[in-house]
Amino acid sequence: MNFPWNKKRKSAEVAKDRLRIAIMTDKQNDNYPFMEDLKKDIIDVVRKYIEVQDIDIKKECHGEFEALSIDVQVKEK
Amino acid sequence: MGMIIAVISGKGGVGKTTATANIGLGIAMHGRKCVVVDFDIGQRNLDMILGLENRVVYDLVQVMDGEASLKQALIKSKSNENLYFLAASQTKDKSVLVSSKIKKLVDELSLQFEYVILDAPAGIESGYEHTIEFADSAIVIVNPEVSSIRDSDRAIGILDSKSQKVKDGEEVDKYLIINRIIPEMVQSGDMLSSEDILEILNIKLLGKVAEDKGVIEASNQGTPIILDPKSVAGAAYKRIAARLCGDNIPIQEPTVNNKGLVGKLKGLFS
Ligand SMILES: Nc1ncnc2c1ncn2[C@@H]1O[C@H](COP(=O)(O)OP(=O)(O)OP(=O)(O)O)[C@@H](O)[C@H]1O
Ligand SMILES: [Mg+2]
Numbered sequence A: 001m002n003f004p005w006n007k008k009r010k011s012a013e014v015a016k017d018r019l020r021i022a023i024m025t026d027k028q029n030d031n032y033p034f035m036e037d038l039k040k041d042i043i044d045v046v047r048k049y050i051e052v053q054d055i056d057i058k059k060e061c062h063g064e065f066e067a068l069s070i071d072v073q074v075k076e077k
Numbered sequence B: 001m002g003m004i005i006a007v008i009s010g011k012g013g014v015g016k017t018t019a020t021a022n023i024g025l026g027i028a029m030h031g032r033k034c035v036v037v038d039f040d041i042g043q044r045n046l047d048m049i050l051g052l053e054n055r056v057v058y059d060l061v062q063v064m065d066g067e068a069s070l071k072q073a074l075i076k077s078k079s080n081e082n083l084y085f086l087a088a089s090q091t092k093d094k095s096v097l098v099s100s101k102i103k104k105l106v107d108e109l110s111l112q113f114e115y116v117i118l119d120a121p122a123g124i125e126s127g128y129e130h131t132i133e134f135a136d137s138a139i140v141i142v143n144p145e146v147s148s149i150r151d152s153d154r155a156i157g158i159l160d161s162k163s164q165k166v167k168d169g170e171e172v173d174k175y176l177i178i179n180r181i182i183p184e185m186v187q188s189g190d191m192l193s194s195e196d197i198l199e200i201l202n203i204k205l206l207g208k209v210a211e212d213k214g215v216i217e218a219s220n221q222g223t224p225i226i227l228d229p230k231s232v233a234g235a236a237y238k239r240i241a242a243r244l245c246g247d248n249i250p251i252q253e254p255t256v257n258n259k260g261l262v263g264k265l266k267g268l269f270s
Helices: A011-030 A035-047 B016-029 B046-050 B060-064 B099-112 B126-132 B146-162 B183-187 B194-201 B214-221 B232-244 B261-269
Strands: A052-062 A065-074 B003-008 B034-038 B083-086 B115-119 B137-142 B173-181 B204-210
Touching: A011 A052, A011 B146, A011 B194, A035 A052, A035 A065, B003 B016, B003 B099, B003 B126, B003 B146, B016 B034, B016 B046, B016 B083, B016 B115, B016 B137, B016 B173, B016 B232, B034 B046, B034 B099, B046 B083, B046 B214, B060 B099, B099 B115, B126 B146, B137 B146, B137 B194, B146 B194, B173 B194, B194 B204, B204 B232, B214 B232
Parallel strands: B003 B115, B003 B137, B034 B083, B034 B115, B137 B173, B173 B204
Antiparallel strands: A052 A065
């Protein structure tokens, strides 16, 4: 019941708010906004030299450092 | 060609294997040919839930490596002739999985079966990635609690970037099962409601399964809960299987089980 003297929020409501924020933050930490464009550019560059099968770019966070890990899989012969 | 469905969750222990067994059997009871495949390499469990642990001779890694034929490794279910099972390897680890061999295996299975259901391992590591690689669709299992829901969102993210279908420019269909709902807690506002969860995850709802003690008893016996006509979870899995077979059945909300006199009276008049 939502009586004025019963100010404590229901725990499901709290969970929902916390989840929303956590998931949004997870997504931001996972990605740079330019990831897709970068991927296309790298494919174009590498393709000049060798055929590309697949490419995988990851944003990695190690404590205070951020790293970009790029994995290029070349076409099997 | 049959449909390849991966059963995923992110967080472990939320009910993937239980769901795989019951949905597979439900589809088979619907008269469709179905195979359930344990992709949890090193932690074989689906055999126990199906009560087939004594019949496993060959596993899927042996099939992929050409040490056994698919025919030799496929195990027929005791309870339904439309259901087959392929065991995970217990001796090797997840690193034995190779994309090209997985592709060959699932392609072969999808020629023989209308539904190919892959039970994914927990987590979002390589074993998981290999399970979703060639899936047409995914069933996401969550429990109504924060860690399960958050982890499932991560698993969905990987599905949407790493599966072959997505790389080919298509979309992987995603269906949500909310498992272990405790209606009393939802009612009192102490458990996330299905609406809350759907709003956060934003995928199609396939079904709601209540917390049911019978599930553990069923796993003790090796007879999936769907075979128990009195179980609420079993009935929920029946409806889920029917939906996957194309039946249009509305989603049912698990109801509060009123054991008191008032509840019984209410039951009489409703
Ligand atoms: N609806 C339910 N009601 C009660 N218990 C359940 C329900 N669904 C699953 N369980 C129980 O939860 C536990 C975990 O289930 P299960 O093994 O299917 O999860 P899993 O996601 O496959 O786990 P893992 O990630 O380790 O593979 C089991 O003990 C099972 O009996
Ligand atoms: Mg499991």
